[in-house]
Amino acid sequence: MKFTITRSTFIKTLNDVSRAITSKTTIPILTGLKMVLSDSGLVLTGSDADISIEARIDANAETNDLQIESTGSIVLPARFFNEIVKRLPEATMTVDVQDNFQTLITSGSSEFTINGLDANNYPRLPEIVNPDPLTIPADVLKQLINQTVIAVSTQESRPILTGVHLVIEAGQLIAVATDSHRLAQRTLELPAAKDAHYDVIIPGKSLTELSRTLTDDIDDVEIRFAENQVLFVAGQTSFYSRLLEGNYPDTSRLIPTTSTTRIEFDAPALLAAIQRASLLSHESSNNVVRLNLDTAAQTATIYGNSPDVGNVEEALSFNRLEGEALEISFNPDYMKDALQGFGQTAIEIAFTAPLRPFTLVPSEDHEHFIQLITPVRTF
Amino acid sequence: MKFTITRSTFIKTLNDVSRAITSKTTIPILTGLKMVLSDSGLVLTGSDADISIEARIDANAETNDLQIESTGSIVLPARFFNEIVKRLPEATMTVDVQDNFQTLITSGSSEFTINGLDANNYPRLPEIVNPDPLTIPADVLKQLINQTVIAVSTQESRPILTGVHLVIEAGQLIAVATDSHRLAQRTLELPAAKDAHYDVIIPGKSLTELSRTLTDDIDDVEIRFAENQVLFVAGQTSFYSRLLEGNYPDTSRLIPTTSTTRIEFDAPALLAAIQRASLLSHESSNNVVRLNLDTAAQTATIYGNSPDVGNVEEALSFNRLEGEALEISFNPDYMKDALQGFGQTAIEIAFTAPLRPFTLVPSEDHEHFIQLITPVRTF
Numbered sequence: 001m002k003f004t005i006t007r008s009t010f011i012k013t014l015n016d017v018s019r020a021i022t023s024k025t026t027i028p029i030l031t032g033l034k035m036v037l038s039d040s041g042l043v044l045t046g047s048d049a050d051i052s053i054e055a056r057i058d059a060n061a062e063t064n065d066l067q068i069e070s071t072g073s074i075v076l077p078a079r080f081f082n083e084i085v086k087r088l089p090e091a092t093m094t095v096d097v098q099d100n101f102q103t104l105i106t107s108g109s110s111e112f113t114i115n116g117l118d119a120n121n122y123p124r125l126p127e128i129v130n131p132d133p134l135t136i137p138a139d140v141l142k143q144l145i146n147q148t149v150i151a152v153s154t155q156e157s158r159p160i161l162t163g164v165h166l167v168i169e170a171g172q173l174i175a176v177a178t179d180s181h182r183l184a185q186r187t188l189e190l191p192a193a194k195d196a197h198y199d200v201i202i203p204g205k206s207l208t209e210l211s212r213t214l215t216d217d218i219d220d221v222e223i224r225f226a227e228n229q230v231l232f233v234a235g236q237t238s239f240y241s242r243l244l245e246g247n248y249p250d251t252s253r254l255i256p257t258t259s260t261t262r263i264e265f266d267a268p269a270l271l272a273a274i275q276r277a278s279l280l281s282h283e284s285s286n287n288v289v290r291l292n293l294d295t296a297a298q299t300a301t302i303y304g305n306s307p308d309v310g311n312v313e314e315a316l317s318f319n320r321l322e323g324e325a326l327e328i329s330f331n332p333d334y335m336k337d338a339l340q341g342f343g344q345t346a347i348e349i350a351f352t353a354p355l356r357p358f359t360l361v362p363s364e365d366h367e368h369f370i371q372l373i374t375p376v377r378t379f
Numbered sequence: 380m381k382f383t384i385t386r387s388t389f390i391k392t393l394n395d396v397s398r399a400i401t402s403k404t405t406i407p408i409l410t411g412l413k414m415v416l417s418d419s420g421l422v423l424t425g426s427d428a429d430i431s432i433e434a435r436i437d438a439n440a441e442t443n444d445l446q447i448e449s450t451g452s453i454v455l456p457a458r459f460f461n462e463i464v465k466r467l468p469e470a471t472m473t474v475d476v477q478d479n480f481q482t483l484i485t486s487g488s489s490e491f492t493i494n495g496l497d498a499n500n501y502p503r504l505p506e507i508v509n510p511d512p513l514t515i516p517a518d519v520l521k522q523l524i525n526q527t528v529i530a531v532s533t534q535e536s537r538p539i540l541t542g543v544h545l546v547i548e549a550g551q552l553i554a555v556a557t558d559s560h561r562l563a564q565r566t567l568e569l570p571a572a573k574d575a576h577y578d579v580i581i582p583g584k585s586l587t588e589l590s591r592t593l594t595d596d597i598d599d600v601e602i603r604f605a606e607n608q609v610l611f612v613a614g615q616t617s618f619y620s621r622l623l624e625g626n627y628p629d630t631s632r633l634i635p636t637t638s639t640t641r642i643e644f645d646a647p648a649l650l651a652a653i654q655r656a657s658l659l660s661h662e663s664s665n666n667v668v669r670l671n672l673d674t675a676a677q678t679a680t681i682y683g684n685s686p687d688v689g690n691v692e693e694a695l696s697f698n699r700l701e702g703e704a705l706e707i708s709f710n711p712d713y714m715k716d717a718l719q720g721f722g723q724t725a726i727e728i729a730f731t732a733p734l735r736p737f738t739l740v741p742s743e744d745h746e747h748f749i750q751l752i753t754p755v756r757t758f
Contacts, residue, residue: 080658080688087655102689109696110655114689276466276489279459309459310481310493317488 001072073119152204153179206241259350277304380451452498531583532558585620638729640702656683
């Protein structure tokens with residue numbers, strides 16, 4: 001295997017694939033980067049066993065400037081190869097696999113010889129031949145991920161809750177995550193997929209990593225499901241993730257359908273006030289802030305307190321407040337995560353009782369995005 | 380004590396002073412920020428016992444927009460106070476010390492009450508009344524620090540070597556640092572200080588921190604020495620550091636005066652090649668690169684090697700090579716540190732023998748800046 005390529009082109013693809021490679025793996029060959037060169041192009045693969053990323057550099061795309069001298073394959077130590085490629089002196093570089101998988105990397109007068117491994121020993125990626133992929137705009141998928149993945153559990157005690165539950169049915173995609181203290185649910189209308197039916201749980205970590213690969217130059221993402229894998233194809237990059245096995249709890253009955261107190265805020269203003277209040281709650285043992293809604297006086301006040309440091313009190317500005325007066329306490333970090341998912345919009349928070357979960361929805365659309373937070377008992 | 384101020388003005392000064400404050404101190408009150416308000420202005424102080432920084436906000440400077448309602452003093456928990464001030468909602472803020480050192484911080488509808496401490500319990504800064512300060516341009520001082528501090532020892536086994544030795548005599552300032560493997564020496568001509576005589580050792584850490592406070596808007600720095608302290612005054616900021624006690628070793632005889640091989644490089648090109656070679660040497664147990672100078676063939680070649688990963692070989696481009704042929708091995712990290720101090724200039728490296736220290740000087744000025752590196756025996 002021998003090729004010459006523009007270094008900047010190669011680095012871009014190398015960066016995409018390197019996201020999947022970790023030095024913490026227990027499978028030594030996975031600390032390597034796999035390269036397979038055929039007449040049609042160069043394919044790079046990185047994997048940590050949970051996530052695998054494969055990216056192609058097309059030989060026929062002139063901008064790639066890939067000159068193939070001989071085809072073949074190799075696995076090179078990823079961390080070094082990355083550092084070497086980034087520090088080479090010239091704009092192009094040549095990679096040349098020699099005897100015993102020794103690989104010569106040259107650029108200008110600089111010449112590296114690196115010990116490689118046989119690519120035949122690298123784990124194979126699953127073949128996912130589902131003929132009927134879903135297609136979702138990349139920015140919508142990225143938003144959906146960022147809005148739901150905040151609520152996945154980080155604790156391995158209930159592994160199923162570390163994933164996002166995706167149900168595709170009757171032309172709708174519903175994504176739900178909950179760590180049992182809070183829940184995030186996002187719904188997409190997919191009229192083109194009205195006959196599709198899937199029910200899968202994707203690890204939150206995989207989705208977070210996928211979301212990072214979805215840069216602004218990507219328009220659409222194709223999603224293909226197989227037995228225990230999901231494949232996201234975006235441009236020349238294929239992103240594989242394993243699925244979580246098991247039954248996700250039924251979350252539909254958790255979302256309250258009635259409310260006794262409702263308040264409308266601009267999400268960014270409320271977020272800033274919550275961040276201030278949490279400066280003090282973070283110093284106290286229970287990390288709780290208190291919200292007082294006085295519907296008669298039309299005031300909303302937030303309180304944070306730390307016995308050691310001091311306290312904070314802030315009159316919140318809101319757009320509308322109606323229903324019964326209420327005092328409720330909650331973890332401000334859950335509120336911050338939820339508010340960040342709403343961006344610059346106005347939101348409605350609906351309460352039923354001081355100890356019942358409350359919901360946040362965009363004022364303009366109560367149906368497609370909902371965040372639910374369980375309050376904290378403080379007495 | 381009560382004052383109102385533009386938040387952005389206050390934050391700038393707060394950031395300067397906060398550099399000296401650490402949560403790792405064993406003296407609890409030093410985790411706090413001291414504020415003293417008099418009719419002439421507000422003085423903020425932070426300290427970690429080794430370094431103290433004091434900065435003034437002048438009441439008479441209109442741009443500061445400092446409105447004083449009553450004078451006084453307080454110590455507030457620095458980390459919180461910082462976070463609070465940065466997150467307040469409005470452009471101005473009011474600080475109001477009440478009974479029992481409780482301090483009210485208000486901005487818009489946000490109201491923090493923070494437990495403060497009596498400023499009388501804060502350690503006093505030394506009074507340094509030396510009537511005859513040295514004045515050095517801030518950019519020259521910053522360069523001098525960055526060129527020498529790289530060579531200070533990081534090991535506490537010989538505490539004296541963790542400092543930079545400063546000798547001011549006969550209108551010259553000589554700064555030297557060495558960790559016994561390498562040495563950096565910078566000389567400044569100070570004709571205005573021809574009668575001054577000082578011989579002090581300033582902790583490297585203090586100088587690194589001082590260098591960070593020397594932003595581009597500062598023209599000159601005034602330096603005052605006292606018994607066991609040095610004070611740097613830059614604009615409205617006073618930077619105090621303790622001095623190291625003891626005798627610094629005589630370093631003048633370490634610098635060779637003759638050479639058998641000389642080579643001239645452009646510093647940035649050599650730095651890039653050394654960085655490439657060190658990618659592999661860092662993986663080997665002894666972290667050494669080898670330089671071969673063939674004066675007959677007029678070639679300079681650098682080699683790096685790691686038994687596990689591979690090796691690198693690079694023909695270096697140079698401006699001039701003369702004298703005897705030589706092969707020498709050295710720690711590439713020392714070379715990198717040294718080269719970074721030279722910036723974009725051409726440098727001359729002079730060697731005497733494979734096991735004797737070699738020197739780096741700017742091609743244009745061999746007298747005022749010299750780096751010395753001890754090679755490594757590899758056989």
